[in-house]
Amino acid sequence: MLQAKLNNGKLITPAMFPRQKVLELKSGKHVYFCPVCGERVILRAGEKVIAHFAHAKDADCPTIGGGEGAYHEQGKLRLYQWLRNQGLKVKLESYVPEIRQRPDLLVHVQDKRIAIEYQCVKIATEEIISRTTGYQQAGIHVLWILGDKLMKRRGSQMLRLDSFKKALIHQYSPEYPLSIFYFCPLTSKFIKFQDLTFINTHHAVGKLTISPLRQTNLRELLSKAYVSKGVLNSIWKREKKRFRLSRKYRVYGREKGWLNWLYEKGVYKEQLPSIVHLPILSAYLLKVPGWIWQSQIVFQVLARVRIGGIVSLSQCIKVTKDDLLSPEDFSLITSPMDPILEYLLLLCEAGILERTSETTFKKISEIQLHTELETAIQTDSLLIDTLFKNNNH
Template identity: 40%
Template structure:
């Protein structure tokens, strides 16, 4: 831990002190205590570790859980000092006895409290959810900043995604995009990935912003910078081509889906271009885009004639509760939007269906299956360009 208290109750942040000051503290034989369990701790300061306080080997304390490495301690100290320089009321590693949690930092801005967690190692999403809900139960806004050691960028606009990262995705209001916050203590940079669109279980498209720590304020982290429709759909064009030409990742789910396509006398090559379209709230679905969208199109939309009505209740019957997550799985998301509704809105933009009210649509066009790969790819491009121009 970066801080301890003296017998008089004074707080000492050891990492903020000079080498000479630390040596003076060590020579003074002053005793220091853990602010959580109040047991005695000792100063650890060497050439290869950031100065900190450590419990004795047999200590049992809440604060020891999930041991913290040098990368984490360094990043936490930098973020704390960054907040202090903005003249914000910030506490380092405070213990919140009411909920028995210890955030890395607790910041007060006006009448609002923010708990900041700097997380550099993978932990179960259940732990993240439970901690987030604990803060929220006390009226505290949790913000998780992920160590940049967990950021795996594939290209300038794509990153590796995982349940661990998705559990720390934020949305602060119904009108703002989803965001992932990263920080690297080595480069002293924030990386914000926002407007995240899931491609598959391993990757996602996002708009990235890189900000130097000392040229950034806490307010800057929340500024909106979205993917323009043209940018998103241009990037998705590449994903559509991969979808058509490269084998779907071998998995039990993928194998079952391909068997389902065979039973429906079709394949990936022939599928209508309206299948596998980008939906921002795809993170809420357990099944990949192409599976649930093809199910809606092939099992329902194709089978009804032009001019027939589509009932939302019939669409809902196509899916089971295990096809999507619970809203409780995303405590950091202000409003989980309905991915099926977002997909239906795309079909409305394309003129495939027309919406009459919240639960009723009408089929406007026939659904076209393709004859070969070349026709499919050309049709995909035309459709995405149509979406770019749609209002």
């Protein structure tokens, strides 16, 4: 931790002092105490270690949970100074006793409290959910910012997001784009990834914005940014073409099972209808990529219904239920969408279905398998044009 109390109860933050002052504080002339449990703590500082306090190994303090190292401490301090420079009331490592949690930073903005967690190592999804819901129950808004070293970039508009990072996707309202925030203490830059859409289980495309700390305030950090329709159109056309043309010599798990399932139906990937593998904003709620669960809906539900027949949302959920994640796993998303309903609505735009009620749809067009690869790619492109023309994304 960066702060401790002196005998007089005053909080002290050695990391903000010049090197000579830190050495004086470390000389043994002073005694320091944990602001939470009141036990004595030790000031540690060195050439490569930012000045911080540590409990004894046998200390019994609710805040002890394993430090994240100098990178984390440096980033936390920079963010603290950044918020103070904006004239905001901010506390460093403030303990919230009613929920027994200590956010890295606790900011007061008018009548709101915002807990900022600067996370630089992977933790269990269950811990993210527990800490987030704890703040929410205490009426505290929460912002998780990841250390830049955790970012896995795949080109200018794509990131790799594992289950840990997926749990840190923010959406403060239905109108707010899906967002993830990063900060690098070494370059003093924020990296904001917004309006993201998953093209497969772990890769998402979105709007990547990099901004210097000194040129950004809290409001700007939380502002909305979107990918243009034209860019999304191009990305998804390339993705659909890649999907058609890609050849994997070795496949495993669900992908192998899915290909065998298609083979049993006498269908090859190149023949799939263009309505398989469409962009779904809430695809983070699925354990498998879009081409698997969407083809299940197409072949196990839609293809079995005659023109004029009714397709229900519950039918489609039934064939995909084993691959659906619980919205409760995404505690930072306040109004999760239903990916199955979202897909059925896209099929309405594609001219396959017509909505008849909140949960039912009428089939108005047959689903065609492709016989030629070139025609499939052309039809994919035309469908993407239609969807992004109609979508107010």
